[in-house]
């Protein structure tokens with residue numbers, strides 16, 4: 703996958719996108735990431751990219767021309783591409799969006815600053831996402847969040863491909879409790895079933911605990927969840943245990 707990032711602060715990406723798994727994925731050639739400073743496309747010698755808003759009001763607005771010229775100068779090779787604008791007005795970004803976007807060959811992320819972009823850039827983007835209902839100084843951190851979420855779904859980026867399938871098995875539920883060595887840590891023991899080697903019992907325990915955690919912490923995720931008969935029974939058992 704080719705990722706292109708359009709930002710006024712390209713240096714913000716040096717750390718997160720070169721360290722850790724994403725950097726390794728780039729070394730392996732699974733990912734390639736290019737950061738473009740659209741200030742380089744400003745037409746005046748002072749390299750202005752923003753100006754005062756028509757209609758008055760606070761702050762400065764990003765002009766359309768530098769960004770659009772940058773987008774057109776770095777157009778995707780593939781038709782299987784998507785240009786994404788980051789903003790609080792966007793669609794709330796979800797794991798399902800990440801799964802869909804991980805199948806693209808080419809993604810572009812448009813990161814704004816100040817009061818945002820001139821409305822007319824929306825003719826040059828394909829989708830708009832928000833990572834949460836809060837305002838940041840720029841679109842760079844949301845872009846990094848989305849890139850991390852999407853990239854980890856690309857085969858080969860995280861070694862244990864099964865761990866992603868695992869996620870899909872629990873798609874829509876919160877993760878079940880995880881344990882590793884030691885078996886007894888300060889008197890807190892690992893649940894016996896996990897030591898039993900009985901895979902069917904282990905999976906059932908994991909599904910039950912994922913349902914328990916989801917019901918306790920994010921009951922909203924259970925609305926519309928496609929329960930199997932077994933899952934309904936497991937949730938009922940949890941509710942009986944918890945005295946719902």
Ligand SMILES: NC(=O)c1ccc(N[C@@H]2CC[C@@H](O)C2)nc1
Pocket residue numbers: 788789790813814815816817818819831832833834835836837838839840841844
């Ligand atoms: N919640 C979010 O995903 C989000 C995205 C962008 C953002 N801020 C930028 C700066 C100006 C405008 O381009 C938008 N804040 C919050």
